[in-house]
Amino acid sequence: MIKKLLMILFLSTLSFGLFAEGQSESESSLLVWLPPFATGDTTDQMFWQETIAPWAEAHNVKVDVEITPWGGYEEKYLTGIASGQGPDIGYMYLEMFNDFIEMGTLEDLSGYFTEAEKAKYLYWDQGNMKGGQYALPFIVGNARLPYFNKEIFRKAGITELPQTWDDLRAAAVKIKNAGLDDVIPFGQAWADPAIGALNTLYYPYLWQAGGDIYNKAGDRVALMDNDAAVRAARFLYDMRYKYGVIPEESFSMDESTLYQEFSKGRVGIAYMDAKAGSRLTKAGVEWDFIPSFTDKTKAIWVASDSLIMNSQSKNKELAAELMKFITSSEVMAKYHTVIAQFPPITVDEAYNDNPIFEDMYSNDTEYFKTLPVAEGSFKIMDNLYKNLQLMMLDALTPEEAIKNTVDYSKSIIDSE
Amino acid sequence: MTRNRKEALGAFVYILPSLLLITIFAILPIVMNIFYSFHDYNIIQPPSWSGLSNYKRLINDPYIVASIKNTVIFTFITVPLQTLFALVLAALLVRRFHDKFTNFIKGALFIPVIASAVLVGTLWSIILSSHGVVNQAIELIGLEPINWLGRQSTSLLSICIATIWKNVGYFLVIFYAGILEIPTSLYEAASVDGASKWQQFIHITIPGLSSVTYLVVTLGTIWSFQIFDMVYTMTGGGPGLSTVTLVLTIYNTAFKEYSMGYASAIALLMFVFVILLSQLQRLIMRKDG
Numbered sequence A: 001m002i003k004k005l006l007m008i009l010f011l012s013t014l015s016f017g018l019f020a021e022g023q024s025e026s027e028s029s030l031l032v033w034l035p036p037f038a039t040g041d042t043t044d045q046m047f048w049q050e051t052i053a054p055w056a057e058a059h060n061v062k063v064d065v066e067i068t069p070w071g072g073y074e075e076k077y078l079t080g081i082a083s084g085q086g087p088d089i090g091y092m093y094l095e096m097f098n099d100f101i102e103m104g105t106l107e108d109l110s111g112y113f114t115e116a117e118k119a120k121y122l123y124w125d126q127g128n129m130k131g132g133q134y135a136l137p138f139i140v141g142n143a144r145l146p147y148f149n150k151e152i153f154r155k156a157g158i159t160e161l162p163q164t165w166d167d168l169r170a171a172a173v174k175i176k177n178a179g180l181d182d183v184i185p186f187g188q189a190w191a192d193p194a195i196g197a198l199n200t201l202y203y204p205y206l207w208q209a210g211g212d213i214y215n216k217a218g219d220r221v222a223l224m225d226n227d228a229a230v231r232a233a234r235f236l237y238d239m240r241y242k243y244g245v246i247p248e249e250s251f252s253m254d255e256s257t258l259y260q261e262f263s264k265g266r267v268g269i270a271y272m273d274a275k276a277g278s279r280l281t282k283a284g285v286e287w288d289f290i291p292s293f294t295d296k297t298k299a300i301w302v303a304s305d306s307l308i309m310n311s312q313s314k315n316k317e318l319a320a321e322l323m324k325f326i327t328s329s330e331v332m333a334k335y336h337t338v339i340a341q342f343p344p345i346t347v348d349e350a351y352n353d354n355p356i357f358e359d360m361y362s363n364d365t366e367y368f369k370t371l372p373v374a375e376g377s378f379k380i381m382d383n384l385y386k387n388l389q390l391m392m393l394d395a396l397t398p399e400e401a402i403k404n405t406v407d408y409s410k411s412i413i414d415s416e
Numbered sequence B: 001m002t003r004n005r006k007e008a009l010g011a012f013v014y015i016l017p018s019l020l021l022i023t024i025f026a027i028l029p030i031v032m033n034i035f036y037s038f039h040d041y042n043i044i045q046p047p048s049w050s051g052l053s054n055y056k057r058l059i060n061d062p063y064i065v066a067s068i069k070n071t072v073i074f075t076f077i078t079v080p081l082q083t084l085f086a087l088v089l090a091a092l093l094v095r096r097f098h099d100k101f102t103n104f105i106k107g108a109l110f111i112p113v114i115a116s117a118v119l120v121g122t123l124w125s126i127i128l129s130s131h132g133v134v135n136q137a138i139e140l141i142g143l144e145p146i147n148w149l150g151r152q153s154t155s156l157l158s159i160c161i162a163t164i165w166k167n168v169g170y171f172l173v174i175f176y177a178g179i180l181e182i183p184t185s186l187y188e189a190a191s192v193d194g195a196s197k198w199q200q201f202i203h204i205t206i207p208g209l210s211s212v213t214y215l216v217v218t219l220g221t222i223w224s225f226q227i228f229d230m231v232y233t234m235t236g237g238g239p240g241l242s243t244v245t246l247v248l249t250i251y252n253t254a255f256k257e258y259s260m261g262y263a264s265a266i267a268l269l270m271f272v273f274v275i276l277l278s279q280l281q282r283l284i285m286r287k288d289g
Helices: A002-027 A044-059 A073-082 A094-102 A115-120 A150-155 A165-177 A195-201 A203-208 A228-241 A248-252 A255-263 A275-282 A316-326 A329-338 A355-363 A377-392 A398-415 B003-037 B053-060 B062-095 B102-114 B117-127 B133-140 B152-181 B184-192 B197-208 B210-225 B229-234 B246-255 B260-288
Strands: A029-034 A062-067 A089-092 A136-141 A144-149 A184-187 A267-273 A287-289 A303-309
Touching: A029 A044, A029 A073, A029 A316, A044 A062, A044 A316, A044 A329, A073 A094, A073 B246, A089 A094, A089 A316, A094 A303, A094 A377, A144 A150, A144 A275, A150 A165, A150 A267, A165 A184, A165 A228, A165 A267, A184 A248, A184 A255, A195 A203, A195 A267, A195 A377, A203 A228, A228 A377, A228 A398, A255 A267, A255 A275, A267 A275, A275 A287, A303 A316, A377 A398, A377 B246, B003 B260, B053 B062, B053 B260, B062 B102, B062 B152, B062 B197, B062 B210, B062 B246, B062 B260, B102 B152, B117 B152, B117 B229, B152 B197, B152 B210, B152 B229, B184 B197, B197 B210, B210 B260, B229 B246, B246 B260
Parallel strands: A029 A062, A029 A089, A184 A267
Antiparallel strands: A089 A303, A136 A303, A144 A267, A144 A287
């Protein structure tokens, strides 16, 4: 009997100790989940640990930074938040927001920032979605841009960079007609498995033609609202089948293969991300770019990933303070020079991205476009990609590809 | 307590640990899956009853039709071929190369099994790319290169080839062990009676491996229905819907669309398919055996 009592006492003490430990942890600690961006010698983990340490000490807070890999990113957040093990501060991309807001997992940030603080952020308004300030834009940039191989242009006798769709078509045809050995006039990566490939394959043309994926309210697919979606699809289809400047090889390339082929000097024109610029320079490629082609307007896809605060966080005020610290011009200036080059997100940070793009990030922001935060967006965009793939394989007409997507979107949005 | 009762209780205590494990990790998830399939559920908010709406959506969803079609085609291509290759290779290893290169060949063929499917998928994407080894070989014999992953007609076949390559080593080891279990006296007697190697293979090896073959075919079928990583890496389900499979659709529905209820309905559909197919196989094999 005495043994049993002693055992119960021991277990009670132990569990109390554990419980007490957990409580004190939750009251003075913050968990931060950030994705990896570093490409140099300093890892993201090292950078954030060193950068946040003085702040944590000053605020007497234990801050744990976990670098969450891109693979299985959404699952990590979904299961983490569902199990109560999610971060106080996290990082999300636009495709994730609609559902996480609907699930009530994100905290409205507007009350934690003063008007003066809000005014410092260049993209504060982009974080306002579905009636609340659920996001603090953090990585804004890495635009998708048309790149040109200057050597191929010279050999094909092209002296001016194409500015409009007509110019683009004419330049691609000139490259094709120049009979250059093993050169792809207009490179596209139609075999990329990720729906994000549409950020270079189709969306720029859709926006440039004056169209949009969703309506303004984000509750209905707007691809059939005017002829822009079909016009953009038709343009690509014609480039493949009427003008023959998108070769068969494009249907076996992903984005990284397209970059490799461009860096080998095999591609005349291709949409790639801004990060490709410095890598191409290092690879010795003579390249140039323009921010956007023009049809009815210009349009440039830019990333707009944000910091979020978990609505389950027990230390929301502290979490907001840490978000302000992380996004301060001092920290961001260091981040943009040590970890990854991106344009500034606050008015008081100097430009630390690739100087070649400074003018674009300063003067072309009115043309910047991001993906919609809308119902069923993953499935609908996936379906759009698959229908466009079929169109480019000549199994659907441009009209059918767009109509099929809109019909499918109705079944998705109606069923939710 | 009577002796019989004591014995029964003792037996129950012995099976209790595994019974508990099976209940927790096999039966309970199935029951929960059925429960969620009748609900709108996103993991975070509590499930809300939605009746048959998930099942109604199943009927009209083009992804489901394509997923079932692709998964079945994939299964009918990969299972027979990987079984056949594994059987033939195992027989060759036992009878032809026994003790010479057996360990090396077994090891070499087993490497793809332990390699991550994502790695294998990436490697095969490179091998099958427009300038990959396969197309270079095709061009050497004067033929036009094939757009393996970018064409609807060849994309699923490409994934089948990569999967067979990955799986053969595993089934080879099972067949190899099975063949070693067959008494050598049977082969000796057959030799004395003048039976050729081929006749021995047909009349002794194959019948002697019936239970092993059943295991290999059943495992292969279940694996084929679970195909995901290779598709995710190599094609993402495209071009068009030519390579979407049931598990890819379940994954996208659950973790990209956050519709756990609907994903549960698709998972239940897949569960029923696998059960039916396994039963069909059992019937066929019993008939043959």
